[in-house]
Amino acid sequence: MVLERTRRWRFASRGRAWRWPLALVAALVLGGAVAQSGFTVGLSLSTLNNPFFVDVRDGAQQEAQLLGIKLVVTDAQNDLNKQISDIEDLIQQGVNVLLVNATDSAGVVPAVKQANAAGIPVFAIDRAIDTSSGANVVAQIASDNVFGGKLQARRLAQVLGGSGNVVELEGIPGASAAIDRKSGFESELKTVAPGITILADQPAGFDQAQGLDVMQNILQAQQGKIDAVVAANDSMAVGALQAIQQAGATRPNGQPIVVIGFDAIDQALAQIRAGTMDATVAQQPKLMGRLGVDAAYMLSLDSLIFSTLGNGQFMPVEVQLLTKDNLP
């Protein structure tokens, strides 16, 4: 029984996030009607002064209501000290599972250890919790950046029609989001559009100023050959767009250069609305909150369900492509 379930779980963790509900149904069926009276999930958020985390909370609340679970939410106001107190309070209240969106990956560890000592399972939400110093985290639930890179590649293939030259702007070398977005984009591009060439591939530090400088330089080297720019975040995409507009550069066929970003920041959404930028990839904070509650619920049904995962294993949350046609 256990073996069968763990295999099912692996399937879910490797696949896309839409498979989560399947895993949930499976867990429900296999776990049977576990008595849920008094089952409480604690959600410690880093801040509610940022729409992203407000959405995480809303998603978690909706899901908790749906499943008939009690959810207690705390807001650390981006203050690590307050977050540690928050988590201590939640432990005292006797929550069954903790979802922690850390203000600081390493700083929150003492509080996580307290929860570990009290036998309360902890999930990390959005921001990883440092597990190198003995904190035990069941899983890290965060956006699927690899898949986001793939969405960029698919959109690019669709817009360029399978052939052309693209400039790739990477994030901070070595940062996990930069590595994941790049690898997702490049691997998918090879698969869906082998006819598209990566003409230049340069780092611009997730920064608008660097995106502008680097794109200016690349435009000098590759004048008149560029069809598109794909950036690992929107700040660099907006910077690249400025460089393109300043240089008056166009595609070889005279059409505007296609710019695709990542993160859906307001600056980029304004450009997409104006038609100067093509697309961006949005994270789904509501889904992230929902999945956190789902994971807690599944754990309550079967304490072994996550046992094959290592400490702090990554669990991806699906991301979404935004173009002019589906802007929020």
Next chain:
Amino acid sequence: MPESDAPALERRRDWRELALGYGIYLVLALFVLVMALLSPNFLRPGNLLNIAVQASTVAVIAVGATMVILLAEIDLSVGSVAALSGAVTAGVLKFAVGGAAGGVVGLLVAIAAGLAVGTVLGAINGVLTVRGGIPSFIVTLGMLSIARGLTLLYTGGRPIFALGPDFSVLAYGRLATVPVPIVILVTLYVLAALFLHTTQLGRYIYAAGTNRRAVALAGINVDRLKLGVFALAGALAGLGGVLLTSRLDSAQPTAAAGWELDVIAAVVLGGTSLYGGRGSVVKTLVGAIILQLISNGLNLLNVQAYWQQITKGGVILLALLLERSLRRARGGESL
């Protein structure tokens, strides 16, 4: 003729003296030559103008940093101060003076507000260093953190964007055919060089950096001199921040993060001694341009991300090693 009787050693020393004085220009020429050979696009006027404009923000800030370092002090807060000044300019422009409707007066008010913020923070650095007796390394390290925190607080962690076409003239406008940032840059460096080399106050900066006690004994108020230089460095960091904000048409809460290192690298690459008293502001400009040349060249040649960092660090270290060995062979003080 006495010259021909001079021992060979003497003549070799002369050669080294020359290399020390003009070596940075040689390095610049070498870079230009190598890049011209490696990339057909390098010598394009558009590309050269780009390099100058890209270097201008860091170079503007480096003017103040050169003076601070000539006094044997350091300012690590310039990146954060630039970010806060830029954010305040953007904020005032967008929310206080009514954006594009504010006209030229509104624009000037916004820029003045940004520069004032930089000056005040710089003066605080100066007061704490001079009166507080805390080493400037620590004072400005604290300010680096405070000014960044204030920037995040002021912007709420989000960029302030869409600042209007009038404001972007500062970064993208042209005077005749010369880009405005280059006009600002050249003016600033000419003024700074004149100030340092021809005015009494400028000479005091060199003197106080070499022998603080002697200058103080000569009746010059070194503390006030330092305070003034820190305030000026803050104002110039502010100007750099305003230029950057104009260039991005937005104030980013994380703008100019880590720039203190680029600025110090430009100053040191230009041969200014971290021990004070020796250096040249014009060579700082050359240092800033060389740093930008490296970035530009690596982009043009499409060098892989990880190698870029290694190359940049390597070039700085090589240049300084060369300078040091020349100086040592000449028998003078080292860096």
